[in-house]
Amino acid sequence: MNKIRLFGLFLMMSITVIAFGQYKSDITIPDTTKAVITDPKDLSVRYASNISADELKNHLMVLASDSLEGRETGTAGTKMASEYLAEELSNMGLFAQHRPGLNRYFEPVAFTFSKWLDTDLFVNGRRFRLVWEYLAYPDENENNYLIKDNEIIYLGYGIDDPKYSDYKKAKVKDKIIMIRMGEPVNPKTGNSYITGTAQKSDWSTDIHKKLKVAKEKGVKLVLVIDEDIKASIENNRRRLLFPSPKMGDFLNTPIETANAAYISPEIASLIINENARKVEKADRKISKGKPAKVELPVDFATNMTKEVKVIKDRNVIGFIEGKKHPNEYIILSAHYDHLGKRGDEIFNGADDNASGSGMLLEIANAFQRAVMEGNRPDRSVVFLWLTGEEKGLLGSKYYVEHPVFPLENTIANINTDMVGRIDKKYEGNPDYIYVIGSDRLSSDLHKINEEMNQKYCHLTLDYTYNAADDPNQYYYRSDHYSFAKHGIPAIFFFNGVHEDYHRATDEVDKINFDKMVNIGKLIFHTAWELANRPERIKVDGEVK
Ligand SMILES: [Zn+2]
Missing domain, CATH: 3.50.30.30 (Glucose Oxidase; domain 1)
Structure with missing residues (x-):
C-alpha cells in the first residue's frame, strides 16, 4: 500500500466527489442461513482447498525475512524476492509467459x-x-x-x-x-x-x-x-x-x-x-x-x-494459458517490494505486501493443480508480482505502459495488498475483507465477487473504503488503479491499516494465516469464475 502525499489526495478526492456519483460504501453480511458449498466435486471448491496456512507461512517466512532487507525496489532484496517467486512457480510446474522467443518469469522494468x-x-x-x-x-x-x-x-x-x-x-x-x-x-x-x-x-x-x-x-x-x-x-x-x-x-x-x-x-x-x-x-x-x-x-x-537516476528492477510473471479463450486474460497482482531499511532497522513488510505476494503464490498453485488434473481454465490467467509499488505504483505503471498481454483483452485485475492482518474495527472478527473498486467499472465484477462470497466463503465484505468521498482514497493507492485507469475492471482486497503499517514492526509473527486462507479462497473463487464463465464481464462504468 502506497503512502500518498496529502496534496494529491485531496485533489483527487475533490474531483471524485464533485464530478462523479457514489459507489457501494456499506457492508455486505453474508446470509448464513444458507450453508456454504463444500462439496469437493465442485471444481472451485476442490482447487481452492489447495490454499494452505502452512504454505502461506513458509512463503512469508522467506519473503519477510531480514535477509531480504525490506525488499526495496532496485536492491538485492527485490532480486532475492523475485528469485524466490520464480523458483516457487517453477517448482509447481507453472511456466512463465509463452511467447515466441520468450520464456521467462522476469519482466525487466526501469524508472528514470x-x-x-x-x-x-x-x-x-x-x-x-x-x-x-x-x-x-x-x-x-x-x-x-x-x-x-x-x-x-x-x-x-x-x-x-x-x-x-x-x-x-x-x-x-x-x-x-x-x-x-x-x-x-x-x-x-x-x-x-x-x-x-x-x-x-x-x-x-x-x-x-x-x-x-x-x-x-x-x-x-x-x-x-x-x-x-x-x-x-x-x-x-x-x-x-x-x-x-x-x-x-x-x-x-x-x-x-x-x-x-x-x-x-x-x-x-x-x-x-x-x-x-x-x-x-x-x-x-x-x-x-x-x-x-x-x-x-x-x-x-x-x-x-x-x-x-535510473532504478532498474523486474516484475515477475507466471502464466496459465486458457483452453477456450486463450487471448482473454485475468491478471492477479500483488506488489512484492517494500520500504527497505533505514540504518539498522529493516522494514520487512510482512503484511505490506509479503502477505499478498505469498497469497498469490498459493492461488497460482491452486490454478496449477487444476491444470495438472486436466481442468485448465477457459481464459488465460496471469500472476503478476509487481515491484516499485511503494515508490508510486511504478511496477504497475510500467506494466500498463509496456503490457505483456494486450490491455484490451485483459478483462479484469484482482489485486491483493495487505491481506494478513486484522484492523481495529474487526478485532475478534477476522473473517472480513475490505473490497475496493469492484463496482466502479463493471457491475458484473462486483456481482460475481458478492455471489462467490455468499456461495463459498461467507466473509463480511466491507465497502467503507470504496466510498467516492472516503478520505483515505485507497482506490488510488495500490496497483489495481494502474489497470482501472486503462478501463480494466479492477478489484482490490485489503485488510485495512494497523499500528505496524509502514513500520519496522510489520513482522510475520503478527500475521493471521487462517484468515489469509479464507481471503485467498474468496479470491480464488472469484478468479475461477471470471476465468470460466461463458461471457467475459462487461465494462459499464466510467474511468475516473
Ligand atoms: Zn505500503
Whole structure:
C-alpha cells in the first residue's frame, strides 16, 4: 500500500466527489442461513482447498525475512524476492509467459527519476525563483551549469509553419529566444493564420512542437511567456516538488526539445525593458500574419543543474494459458517490494505486501493443480508480482505502459495488498475483507465477487473504503488503479491499516494465516469464475 502525499489526495478526492456519483460504501453480511458449498466435486471448491496456512507461512517466512532487507525496489532484496517467486512457480510446474522467443518469469522494468539540484534565473542582476516566478522541468532540460547571454531575441510565437514562420530571416543558433504561447490570429476575422479558421493549430495546443523546432534550429534556451503563470505554477507544483519518474531507462536518451523555462509577464517586461515600443510594433506586424523579431539587450543568466537516476528492477510473471479463450486474460497482482531499511532497522513488510505476494503464490498453485488434473481454465490467467509499488505504483505503471498481454483483452485485475492482518474495527472478527473498486467499472465484477462470497466463503465484505468521498482514497493507492485507469475492471482486497503499517514492526509473527486462507479462497473463487464463465464481464462504468 502506497503512502500518498496529502496534496494529491485531496485533489483527487475533490474531483471524485464533485464530478462523479457514489459507489457501494456499506457492508455486505453474508446470509448464513444458507450453508456454504463444500462439496469437493465442485471444481472451485476442490482447487481452492489447495490454499494452505502452512504454505502461506513458509512463503512469508522467506519473503519477510531480514535477509531480504525490506525488499526495496532496485536492491538485492527485490532480486532475492523475485528469485524466490520464480523458483516457487517453477517448482509447481507453472511456466512463465509463452511467447515466441520468450520464456521467462522476469519482466525487466526501469524508472528514470529527474530532479533539480539547483536552478535560478537572473535578469539584470535580479534573481527569480523556481515555482515562485518561473517554471522549468528537469525532464525537459539538459544539465546546464550556466546559460548566459547579453541578448535575447523576441521571436513572436516561435512557430515554424509553411503558412507562417517566426524563424524567417532570424539567426537563432546558440541564442536565447523569448516567445509567446498560442499563434497569430487575424483580429478582424478571429481566424488563425495557420488553420485559416477559428480552430487553433497544434502550435497552440502543444508547446513541445515549438520546443522541438527550437532545438532543430540550435536555440540554446527558450523563454516561454506564460500569461497565467500563477495557474501554471498551481497546476504543476506537485510535478516539480514530487517528480514522478518516467517509465524506462532514459539516462542516455537525448532530449528532443530545446531547453525551456516558462516565465511570468513580469520577467518578460524586465527583459523587454526599454524596448517595449519595438515589441509592440512587432506584435502588430505579427497580428497581421507577418513575422517580426526584436533583439533585446539584457544581462541574462540561468543555471539548471539536475540529477538523473535510473532504478532498474523486474516484475515477475507466471502464466496459465486458457483452453477456450486463450487471448482473454485475468491478471492477479500483488506488489512484492517494500520500504527497505533505514540504518539498522529493516522494514520487512510482512503484511505490506509479503502477505499478498505469498497469497498469490498459493492461488497460482491452486490454478496449477487444476491444470495438472486436466481442468485448465477457459481464459488465460496471469500472476503478476509487481515491484516499485511503494515508490508510486511504478511496477504497475510500467506494466500498463509496456503490457505483456494486450490491455484490451485483459478483462479484469484482482489485486491483493495487505491481506494478513486484522484492523481495529474487526478485532475478534477476522473473517472480513475490505473490497475496493469492484463496482466502479463493471457491475458484473462486483456481482460475481458478492455471489462467490455468499456461495463459498461467507466473509463480511466491507465497502467503507470504496466510498467516492472516503478520505483515505485507497482506490488510488495500490496497483489495481494502474489497470482501472486503462478501463480494466479492477478489484482490490485489503485488510485495512494497523499500528505496524509502514513500520519496522510489520513482522510475520503478527500475521493471521487462517484468515489469509479464507481471503485467498474468496479470491480464488472469484478468479475461477471470471476465468470460466461463458461471457467475459462487461465494462459499464466510467474511468475516473
Ligand atoms: Zn505500503
